[in-house]
Amino acid sequence: MSLLHDDFLNYQAKTTPHPLGIEVKKAKGCYITANSGKKYLDFVAGVSACSIGHCHPKVVSAIRKQAKKYMHVMVYGEFAQEPAVHLAKELIALLPDNQHSVYLTNSGTEAIEGALKLAKRATGRSELIGALNSYHGSTHGALSLLGSEHQKVGYRPLLPDTRFIRFNSEEDLSLITTKTAAVLLETIQGGAGFILPENDFLKNVKERCKAVGALLILDEIQPGFGRTGRFFGFEHFNVKPDIVVIGKGMGGGMPVGAFTASHELMSLLQDNPKLGHITTFGGNPVIAAACLATLKVIRDTKILHEIPEKEALFRSELNHPKIKAIHGKGLMLAPILKNPEQVNQVVLKCIDRGLLLFWLLWEKKAIRISPPLTITKNEIKKGCAILRSVLDEI
Numbered sequence: 001m002s003l004l005h006d007d008f009l010n011y012q013a014k015t016t017p018h019p020l021g022i023e024v025k026k027a028k029g030c031y032i033t034a035n036s037g038k039k040y041l042d043f044v045a046g047v048s049a050c051s052i053g054h055c056h057p058k059v060v061s062a063i064r065k066q067a068k069k070y071m072h073v074m075v076y077g078e079f080a081q082e083p084a085v086h087l088a089k090e091l092i093a094l095l096p097d098n099q100h101s102v103y104l105t106n107s108g109t110e111a112i113e114g115a116l117k118l119a120k121r122a123t124g125r126s127e128l129i130g131a132l133n134s135y136h137g138s139t140h141g142a143l144s145l146l147g148s149e150h151q152k153v154g155y156r157p158l159l160p161d162t163r164f165i166r167f168n169s170e171e172d173l174s175l176i177t178t179k180t181a182a183v184l185l186e187t188i189q190g191g192a193g194f195i196l197p198e199n200d201f202l203k204n205v206k207e208r209c210k211a212v213g214a215l216l217i218l219d220e221i222q223p224g225f226g227r228t229g230r231f232f233g234f235e236h237f238n239v240k241p242d243i244v245v246i247g248k249g250m251g252g253g254m255p256v257g258a259f260t261a262s263h264e265l266m267s268l269l270q271d272n273p274k275l276g277h278i279t280t281f282g283g284n285p286v287i288a289a290a291c292l293a294t295l296k297v298i299r300d301t302k303i304l305h306e307i308p309e310k311e312a313l314f315r316s317e318l319n320h321p322k323i324k325a326i327h328g329k330g331l332m333l334a335p336i337l338k339n340p341e342q343v344n345q346v347v348l349k350c351i352d353r354g355l356l357l358f359w360l361l362w363e364k365k366a367i368r369i370s371p372p373l374t375i376t377k378n379e380i381k382k383g384c385a386i387l388r389s390v391l392d393e394i
Helices: 003-011 057-069 082-094 108-123 140-144 149-155 171-175 201-212 263-269 285-300 303-317 340-352 377-393
Strands: 024-028 031-034 039-042 101-105 127-131 162-165 180-186 215-219 243-247 257-261 325-329 332-336
Touching: 039 377, 057 285, 082 101, 082 257, 082 285, 101 108, 101 263, 108 127, 108 140, 108 180, 108 215, 108 243, 108 257, 108 263, 140 149, 162 171, 171 201, 180 201, 201 215, 257 263, 285 303, 303 325, 303 332, 303 377, 340 377
Parallel strands: 127 162, 127 180, 180 215, 215 243
Antiparallel strands: 024 031, 031 039, 101 257, 243 257, 325 332
């Protein structure tokens, strides 16, 4: 064990008993290089965060250029800072016509908190509805709408007046009533196994919300910024959410989140009381510059157009008898194996052979495949060959 590894275990708080502990020297494109010199082909992308690969030159250039001008100068919302203003303007141009205003935050879970507060303020109601097997982050509000009791039991009491529906259940729509402030759903359920909405489920939820005066909040933190082949995942499903939450892939590897809504809704955070939602570092100019560069790369190149073909290549290359199904869309894919033990073997053996894979939160029979959107066809074939060879052995 190296000194770095020992210090990592001794001084940095952990989230699991057995972290992977790879000692990172550098990362570029779709590869991470360890201090040992070993290179790993990255099929995880920082859990969907490094959407255009590691250290994309346009993102690095934008960060350097902005850092030379100014970094943090004032709490969010007081000064007009060019990177944040331009980012907000470009985001709104990509969103549906009912979205007019962007609130920039430090992370996806903080954006969820802001969205929940906004919905309660707008409706004057307290009931919030989430979906079973959902994940929206780990802060108290987001945790309250997380759909796994096992994950929450040690942290109660959480927010009161929370209820849960089954994703893709038309029958459960009747649980959305005039008491409901908002329904919070992932556009594609991530931790549950990359589960897609079916039979106009999201559209029907939106219609039910409209009928009872509730708001629909869609969590685009994973599918957003191009991962499904559209800039936002909900574009596939003929629905316009009232509030959109984004994060992860929008930062090009930098920490960020945001929630968006109409002017009418977002203005409620300005007054009575003033400072209805506050953040010190949200909209940080260096982070915003990185986000803007990421947005332009995804928007202005062929990346989105190439994703359906890359998805098809993944599916053909992963045609293996031990893979029972492949859930997901675009470059948000989850091969399903027979049992969790197989998944553990595959993930760890592939990492040993230089291919980074990872797990999903709740669906233990799933392997996470969420590479940078910039991954090449040759890299897809190379990684899938490693994965197939491991599947042959287990």
